Amino acid sequence: MVKMKATMTLDQHFKIAEVDKRIYGSFIEHLGRAVYGGIYEPDHPNSDEQGFRQDVIDLVKELNVPIVRYPGGNMVSAYNWEDGVGPKEDRPRRLELAWRTIETNEVGTNEFVDWAKKVNADVMMAVNLGTRGIDAARNLIEYTNHPSGTYYSDLRRKHGYEQPHNIKTWCLGNEMDGPWQVGHKTAYEYGRLANETGKAMKLVDPDIELVACGSSNTNMPTFPEYEATTLDLSYDTVDYISLHQYYGNRSNDTANYLAKNLDMDHFIKTVTATCDYIKAKHRSKKTINLSFDEWNVWYHSNEQDQQIEPWSIAPPQLEDHYNFEDALLVGSMLITFLQHADRVKMAAMAQLVNVIAPIMTENGGGSFKQTIFYPYMHTSVFGRGVSLKPILNVPKYDSKDFTDVPYLDAAAVHNEEEEALTIFIVNKHLTDAMPLDIDLRSFEGYKLVEHIELYHDDVKAVNTMAHEAVKPSLNNATTFELGQLSAQLKKTSWNVIRLRK
Known part of the structure; x- marks a missing residue:
C-alpha cells in the first residue's frame, strides 16, 4: 500500500488578499442564555458594576473578537429597539416571537455597546425589517450616531x-x-x-456600511435568485450581501461531515458570481463583498429545544455541546474564509456564549472553553495579515455527498509588519497520520516558532466544566531546515505552524 504523503509550496508573492480582521467576528442574539446568564448576570459573584460577567469578558478577549453582531438574528424581525433604552424600571417585558420566550429588555443597545467596549470589539447592528422599516431604522441610527441637537440624539444623551x-x-x-x-x-x-431603508440611514450617516440579506442557506429554493433580485434593486446603496450556513452530522458519517466546508466553498463562489453578474448588469465599478454573518455547527441541541416551555425567560436554548470532530470542521470553515479573503470581508460565528457557542457558562457558576474555541482563537490571534495561496499536492477521497475531497485543508497568513507566517492545516484522514513537506524558500531568514496541534483519539470527545478533554499541545517533532519544513500531521487533527524572522 502506498503511504499517504502531501507537499505544499508557499511563496510570499502568491497573495490572495489582505485579511479583513472582521472575518473573526461573532454574534450575540437575545436568544436562550446568550445575553441573560451569558454575557450578563448581575447576581453572579464575578460580575462587574454593570452586571457583565468578567470571566466571559476575559474569554472573549482571549478570542480577540473584532466585531459582534447584535441583537439578532431571528429575534430582530419583531424587535422594537426603543424597548431596550432608558431607565430599566420603565422597560417593558415583551413576547419574543422568534424563539417564543419573554424578553425582559434589561440589556439593550446602550448596555451592549458598553459590553463591546469592554471586550475591545466593534458592533454590527441589525435593524428590524420584518415588522418595521425605514422610520424605525432612521430613528435608531440617529440615536446611536448623531452627536446632539435632535430628538433621538438628545434622548441618548438623556x-x-x-x-x-x-x-x-x-x-x-x-x-x-x-x-x-x-x-x-x-x-x-x-x-x-x-x-x-439604506438610503435613509446613509442620509443620517454617510460613513456607514450596509449588509443586505442573502440566502439563509444553500438549500433555500430561492437561492441564488434571492441575492440577484435583492442586489438588482439595492446595488448602489448596499455594500455587502450576507450568507448564513450551519452544518451537522446527523447521519454520524465523519468522513462526509468533515467534507462539508466544500459546500461552504461552493456557496461563496456562487454568491460571488451572482454579485459580479449584477455588477456587470449595472455597468458598475462598485464591487459587492460578502458578509458570512452566521456560521457554525448546529444540530446537537435540536431535540432538547423541542421540550422548552414557551414564554419562559432565558431558557437554555441551542446549547450544543461540541465534540472534537466539530472543532475540525470549524477549523476547515475558517480556512475556507481565508481562502476567499478577497471577497469574504466579514463573518460572524453564531454565536459567542452558550447558544451554539465556543464559550459555555453555568448560571451562578463557572465557564469553560468548548472544543471549537481553539481553532477560532488560533485563526483570530494568528491569522491577521495577507492570505497566501498554498500550492498543495495532497491525496483525496470520496464521501457520500462529495467527490475529490482533499485530506488536508490549508491556509497561510503572512504578517509582513511583524515578519510572521502562520500556516493552518486540518488533516481529515480518519486513521492515518499525514507526512507534509512544505517548501518555504521564499521566507529566507524565518525560523520555526512552534507547531500547535489540537488532537484527541476520539472524535466524539467533548469538553465539560469539570474536564477539558480537548485542548492544544505542542508537536515538537516538526523541523525546518534550508527552507524546507517537515511535519507529521496526526490523523483528524487541527494544526497551527508558526514561523517568524
Missing part, C-alpha cells in the same frame, strides 16, 4: 450617553428569505425595502 456610539456596520434585517421569519418577504419586497 439616557446617559453624551457621545455618539458611531456604529459603522449595519445589517438590513435578517434572513428575510425564510418563511420562518416574522415579516418574511419576497426578494422584490425585501430588495425595495432594503434599498429605501
Whole structure:
C-alpha cells in the first residue's frame, strides 16, 4: 500500500488578499442564555458594576473578537429597539416571537455597546425589517450616531450617553428569505425595502456600511435568485450581501461531515458570481463583498429545544455541546474564509456564549472553553495579515455527498509588519497520520516558532466544566531546515505552524 504523503509550496508573492480582521467576528442574539446568564448576570459573584460577567469578558478577549453582531438574528424581525433604552424600571417585558420566550429588555443597545467596549470589539447592528422599516431604522441610527441637537440624539444623551456610539456596520434585517421569519418577504419586497431603508440611514450617516440579506442557506429554493433580485434593486446603496450556513452530522458519517466546508466553498463562489453578474448588469465599478454573518455547527441541541416551555425567560436554548470532530470542521470553515479573503470581508460565528457557542457558562457558576474555541482563537490571534495561496499536492477521497475531497485543508497568513507566517492545516484522514513537506524558500531568514496541534483519539470527545478533554499541545517533532519544513500531521487533527524572522 502506498503511504499517504502531501507537499505544499508557499511563496510570499502568491497573495490572495489582505485579511479583513472582521472575518473573526461573532454574534450575540437575545436568544436562550446568550445575553441573560451569558454575557450578563448581575447576581453572579464575578460580575462587574454593570452586571457583565468578567470571566466571559476575559474569554472573549482571549478570542480577540473584532466585531459582534447584535441583537439578532431571528429575534430582530419583531424587535422594537426603543424597548431596550432608558431607565430599566420603565422597560417593558415583551413576547419574543422568534424563539417564543419573554424578553425582559434589561440589556439593550446602550448596555451592549458598553459590553463591546469592554471586550475591545466593534458592533454590527441589525435593524428590524420584518415588522418595521425605514422610520424605525432612521430613528435608531440617529440615536446611536448623531452627536446632539435632535430628538433621538438628545434622548441618548438623556439616557446617559453624551457621545455618539458611531456604529459603522449595519445589517438590513435578517434572513428575510425564510418563511420562518416574522415579516418574511419576497426578494422584490425585501430588495425595495432594503434599498429605501439604506438610503435613509446613509442620509443620517454617510460613513456607514450596509449588509443586505442573502440566502439563509444553500438549500433555500430561492437561492441564488434571492441575492440577484435583492442586489438588482439595492446595488448602489448596499455594500455587502450576507450568507448564513450551519452544518451537522446527523447521519454520524465523519468522513462526509468533515467534507462539508466544500459546500461552504461552493456557496461563496456562487454568491460571488451572482454579485459580479449584477455588477456587470449595472455597468458598475462598485464591487459587492460578502458578509458570512452566521456560521457554525448546529444540530446537537435540536431535540432538547423541542421540550422548552414557551414564554419562559432565558431558557437554555441551542446549547450544543461540541465534540472534537466539530472543532475540525470549524477549523476547515475558517480556512475556507481565508481562502476567499478577497471577497469574504466579514463573518460572524453564531454565536459567542452558550447558544451554539465556543464559550459555555453555568448560571451562578463557572465557564469553560468548548472544543471549537481553539481553532477560532488560533485563526483570530494568528491569522491577521495577507492570505497566501498554498500550492498543495495532497491525496483525496470520496464521501457520500462529495467527490475529490482533499485530506488536508490549508491556509497561510503572512504578517509582513511583524515578519510572521502562520500556516493552518486540518488533516481529515480518519486513521492515518499525514507526512507534509512544505517548501518555504521564499521566507529566507524565518525560523520555526512552534507547531500547535489540537488532537484527541476520539472524535466524539467533548469538553465539560469539570474536564477539558480537548485542548492544544505542542508537536515538537516538526523541523525546518534550508527552507524546507517537515511535519507529521496526526490523523483528524487541527494544526497551527508558526514561523517568524
